[in-house]
Amino acid sequence: MTASLQAPLSQDLFNxxxxxxxxxxxxxxxxxxxxxxxxxxxxRLDEDHIAVTISGRDKGRLGREDVMVVDYQGRPVGSSxxxxxxxxxxxxxxQRFPEAQAxxxxxxxxxxxxxxxxxxxxxxxFEGWELQKAISGHTTHESVIDVPVLPNSQHMPELMAKVDxxxxxxxxxxxxxxSGHGIYxxxxxxxxxxxxxxxxxxxLGCELDLRRLTR
Amino acid sequence: MTASLQAPLSQDLFNxxxxxxxxxxxxxxxxxxxxxxxxxxxxRLDEDHIAVTISGRDKGRLGREDVMVVDYQGRPVGSSxxxxxxxxxxxxxxQRFPEAQAxxxxxxxxxxxxxxxxxxxxxxxFEGWELQKAISGHTTHESVIDVPVLPNSQHMPELMAKVDxxxxxxxxxxxxxxSGHGIYxxxxxxxxxxxxxxxxxxxLGCELDLRRLTR
Amino acid sequence: MTASLQAPLSQDLFNxxxxxxxxxxxxxxxxxxxxxxxxxxxxRLDEDHIAVTISGRDKGRLGREDVMVVDYQGRPVGSSxxxxxxxxxxxxxxQRFPEAQAxxxxxxxxxxxxxxxxxxxxxxxFEGWELQKAISGHTTHESVIDVPVLPNSQHMPELMAKVDxxxxxxxxxxxxxxSGHGIYxxxxxxxxxxxxxxxxxxxLGCELDLRRLTR
Amino acid sequence: MTASLQAPLSQDLFNxxxxxxxxxxxxxxxxxxxxxxxxxxxxRLDEDHIAVTISGRDKGRLGREDVMVVDYQGRPVGSSxxxxxxxxxxxxxxQRFPEAQAxxxxxxxxxxxxxxxxxxxxxxxFEGWELQKAISGHTTHESVIDVPVLPNSQHMPELMAKVDxxxxxxxxxxxxxxSGHGIYxxxxxxxxxxxxxxxxxxxLGCELDLRRLTR
Numbered sequence: 001m002t003a004s005l006q007a008p009l010s011q012d013l014f015n016x017x018x019x020x021x022x023x024x025x026x027x028x029x030x031x032x033x034x035x036x037x038x039x040x041x042x043x044r045l046d047e048d049h050i051a052v053t054i055s056g057r058d059k060g061r062l063g064r065e066d067v068m069v070v071d072y073q074g075r076p077v078g079s080s081x082x083x084x085x086x087x088x089x090x091x092x093x094x095q096r097f098p099e100a101q102a103x104x105x106x107x108x109x110x111x112x113x114x115x116x117x118x119x120x121x122x123x124x125x126f127e128g129w130e131l132q133k134a135i136s137g138h139t140t141h142e143s144v145i146d147v148p149v150l151p152n153s154q155h156m157p158e159l160m161a162k163v164d165x166x167x168x169x170x171x172x173x174x175x176x177x178x179s180g181h182g183i184y185x186x187x188x189x190x191x192x193x194x195x196x197x198x199x200x201x202x203x204l205g206c207e208l209d210l211r212r213l214t215r
Numbered sequence: 216m217t218a219s220l221q222a223p224l225s226q227d228l229f230n231x232x233x234x235x236x237x238x239x240x241x242x243x244x245x246x247x248x249x250x251x252x253x254x255x256x257x258x259r260l261d262e263d264h265i266a267v268t269i270s271g272r273d274k275g276r277l278g279r280e281d282v283m284v285v286d287y288q289g290r291p292v293g294s295s296x297x298x299x300x301x302x303x304x305x306x307x308x309x310q311r312f313p314e315a316q317a318x319x320x321x322x323x324x325x326x327x328x329x330x331x332x333x334x335x336x337x338x339x340x341f342e343g344w345e346l347q348k349a350i351s352g353h354t355t356h357e358s359v360i361d362v363p364v365l366p367n368s369q370h371m372p373e374l375m376a377k378v379d380x381x382x383x384x385x386x387x388x389x390x391x392x393x394s395g396h397g398i399y400x401x402x403x404x405x406x407x408x409x410x411x412x413x414x415x416x417x418x419l420g421c422e423l424d425l426r427r428l429t430r
Numbered sequence: 431m432t433a434s435l436q437a438p439l440s441q442d443l444f445n446x447x448x449x450x451x452x453x454x455x456x457x458x459x460x461x462x463x464x465x466x467x468x469x470x471x472x473x474r475l476d477e478d479h480i481a482v483t484i485s486g487r488d489k490g491r492l493g494r495e496d497v498m499v500v501d502y503q504g505r506p507v508g509s510s511x512x513x514x515x516x517x518x519x520x521x522x523x524x525q526r527f528p529e530a531q532a533x534x535x536x537x538x539x540x541x542x543x544x545x546x547x548x549x550x551x552x553x554x555x556f557e558g559w560e561l562q563k564a565i566s567g568h569t570t571h572e573s574v575i576d577v578p579v580l581p582n583s584q585h586m587p588e589l590m591a592k593v594d595x596x597x598x599x600x601x602x603x604x605x606x607x608x609s610g611h612g613i614y615x616x617x618x619x620x621x622x623x624x625x626x627x628x629x630x631x632x633x634l635g636c637e638l639d640l641r642r643l644t645r
Numbered sequence: 646m647t648a649s650l651q652a653p654l655s656q657d658l659f660n661x662x663x664x665x666x667x668x669x670x671x672x673x674x675x676x677x678x679x680x681x682x683x684x685x686x687x688x689r690l691d692e693d694h695i696a697v698t699i700s701g702r703d704k705g706r707l708g709r710e711d712v713m714v715v716d717y718q719g720r721p722v723g724s725s726x727x728x729x730x731x732x733x734x735x736x737x738x739x740q741r742f743p744e745a746q747a748x749x750x751x752x753x754x755x756x757x758x759x760x761x762x763x764x765x766x767x768x769x770x771f772e773g774w775e776l777q778k779a780i781s782g783h784t785t786h787e788s789v790i791d792v793p794v795l796p797n798s799q800h801m802p803e804l805m806a807k808v809d810x811x812x813x814x815x816x817x818x819x820x821x822x823x824s825g826h827g828i829y830x831x832x833x834x835x836x837x838x839x840x841x842x843x844x845x846x847x848x849l850g851c852e853l854d855l856r857r858l859t860r
Contacts, residue, residue, distance in 0.1 A: 036349035036414040107346060109417060113424040116343070128761070130797060130826035131752060134681035140799045141825055152345060154355045180356055181345035199681040202754060209758040212428060213857060251564035251629040322561060324632060328639040331558070367560060369570045395571055396560035427643060466779035466844040537776060539847060543854040546773070582775060584785045610786055611775035642858060 029060025244275025459490025674705025779844035
């Protein structure tokens with residue numbers, strides 16, 4: 001059952017964004033990044049609404065009926081479903097990054113393991129990898145990209161406060177990990193967001209491999 | 216040749232459960248969790264019968280003709296085929312867990328290796344992983360999930376006694392490993408059982424990776 | 431171009447065996463066990479002939495035209511193609527194991543790495559793995575299965591002499607590895623041979639993982 | 646939009662080479678060797694032109710419209726698109742190796758990690774692997790194949806000078822790695838180039854595995 005939207009929210013826009021989310025979900029699931037119905041995805045609809053996956057659905061077989069509309073306070077709009085428990089992490093990113101149009105949160109094994117391994121350091125630093133150029137705004141492997149690792153919490157305001165603190169300190173942010181959990185990343189459209197996700201997954205995998213080989 | 220069932224066992228019910236088993240088998244085989252015709256699967260039919268895979272079949276290409284009916288003592292009903300040698304481990308779970316409707320037993324490389332590695336400890340403990348929430352009844356990564364590792368045996372009553380002992384001690388049980396062998400897990404329907412299997416496979420993989428990186 | 435056979439060799443028999451070889455090749459290639467046109471496969475035709483893959487073909491896209499007939503001295507029959515350079519290793523197995531009907535030789539990464547790692551020991555020993563039961567004649571994980579590792583050579587008689595020496599010593603043989611190279615295994619039909627290949631690939635992978643985790 | 650070519654460049658030839666590039670790209674992408682729109686591919690057209698992938702395209706979904714023509718100085722011919730930033734590395738190889746007809750440059754995790762690991766040594770040496778025979782001109786595992794590892798640079802002439810220095814020293818060259826980046830390899834047609842790529846990917850993976858197991 002597709003969410004019915006109040007005017008002036010366009011059903012066409014919703015359908016388009018929900019289809020983007022479903023396609024990205026299939027790609028992520030096919031790569032094994034969304035085990036056991038984990039992960040959640042969203043896309044910005046307008047100044048008041050986002051589209052976000054309904055809690056607990058199989059991320060490899062999403063349809064429009066698995067996506068719902070919420071406002072920027074995370075409240076359902078025109079739906080009695082429960083949005084992902086982490087919806088407020090999505091709305092926070094849309095509010096802090098006006099250019100962000102899509103967000104992907106996944107739980108790959110590499111992401112989960114790296115997030116535990118670097119939890120104490122609170123950061124993963126990427127240096128010297130050509131694939132850093134896949135992150136928008138980076139034109140050389142000589143750049144440095146820091147991805148913070150937040151302690152996990154079931155209480156969203158705690159996580160949001162950590163993200164706000166990082167941003168309020170003026171530090172660049174392209175993605176963040178939550179310990180034992182997964183990654184959040186975003187972009188100016190779904191394709192860029194998928195490229196960022198794929199790049200961070202790759203870079204984290206390289207860091208783990210190199211660590212195994214050089215310790 | 217589909218098993219012919221005695222009244223009042225419904226052929227429709229058998230077909231439905233056999234189709235569930237075949238779909239789960241394909242999913243598990245596609246992920247490489249059922250090498251060399253290993254693994255076995257079942258579903259509860261009624262108070263007297265379960266459906267279980269016939270011994271030795273390729274788990275990635277199961278049809279209704281690869282599934283048979285047995286009673287709770289593991290005796291074939293309406294079939295001259297030999298059920299999986301481990302059928303009594305299935306019936307034990309259905310008897311001890313009235314809500315269990317489906318059981319999956321697989322042999323992935325991660326399961327086999329982890330079961331050998333933790334055989335002496337007799338247990339794998341999961342703590343701090345968000346994906347623990349995929350196990351029914353768990354709402355936070357702060358929970359602790361213990362999965363026992365039983366010594367392997369070709370004699371089913373030995374294994375059954377270990378499972379009974381664990382349960383009789385009042386300890387929660389969501390799955391168990393058998394050393395050098397694989398995992399048993401179950402759920403309230405086939406979807407939940409698959410989610411549990413996928414979650415435990417993921418969690419075991421994370422534990423092995425983290426151990427490799429931190430020893 | 432399918433090989434034309436002299437009477438009394440049946441074209442139907444050849445076609446059937448060539449199709450078996452092609453199907454096994456696709457399975458092995460899909461699993462990544464035949465990189466860069468490596469590997470070779472065969473099936474017994476009759477007391478005087480075997481069917482074997484032509485040298486250098488892509489093992490994931492074999493057709494009947496990629497399979498040729500040779501006699502037990504490895505000489506082409508009814509074909510001007512060059513058989514695999516290792517054809518004599520195939521004919522040796524058919525001569526020493528009258529029940530062998532199919533042989534698969536692959537080059538997976540696990541096989542190549544394990545063969546180097548155990549080259550000095552000259553043997554890989556499997557003990558305590560449930561999947562040993564996938565090797566015909568084994569009914570318990572308590573059995574011991576030894577797979578010899580031969581030094582590599584481009585000179586087939588050298589390799590054949592090592593295989594003969596092992597067999598003449600009365601030791602059981604289900605498969606052998608060649609160092610830096612790959613595995614040979616066989617069975618009473620192509621399905622059994624594939625099951626043996628899949629089981630040894632799995633067991634070698636488990637041994638490598640366990641070694642990485644426990645050294 | 647397919648590039649329109651000036652006479653006497655044949656549109657048929659371009660289409661044929663672009664289709665080869667697209668097929669190779671799909672194969673490489675399906676194996677995970679081209680993450681996040683990285684990698685670039687080319688084929689020789691004639692004495693004055695090559696076909697090369699346009700910058701930033703998804704390498705798993707290439708069509709003729711994603712391939713453009715450049716001259717041997719890397720200047721676009723009949724196209725306003727931007728060729729890959731590394732086009733001059735392609736033209737250098739075509740100029741130094743008259744028999745080279747196709748070049749593949751990919752970014753697999755194995756390639757990226759190995760290139761960092763062997764960056765200080767400046768070389769990866771392969772010895773004793775049967776799969777070395779997949780590199781044209783090699784007929785035994787007893788050969789030695791050296792693959793240089795160049796320091797990464799965003800400035801192509803720096804990289805070209807390193808390649809020239811290696812060749813001018815009279816050393817054989819079948820492929821080279823760039824640190825933290827990926828591999829370049831080539832062949833007398835696209836099939837041979839793909840075989841070389843697959844062989845080097847395999848050999849690098851074996852070296853990393855063996856190193857993990859024996860350090």
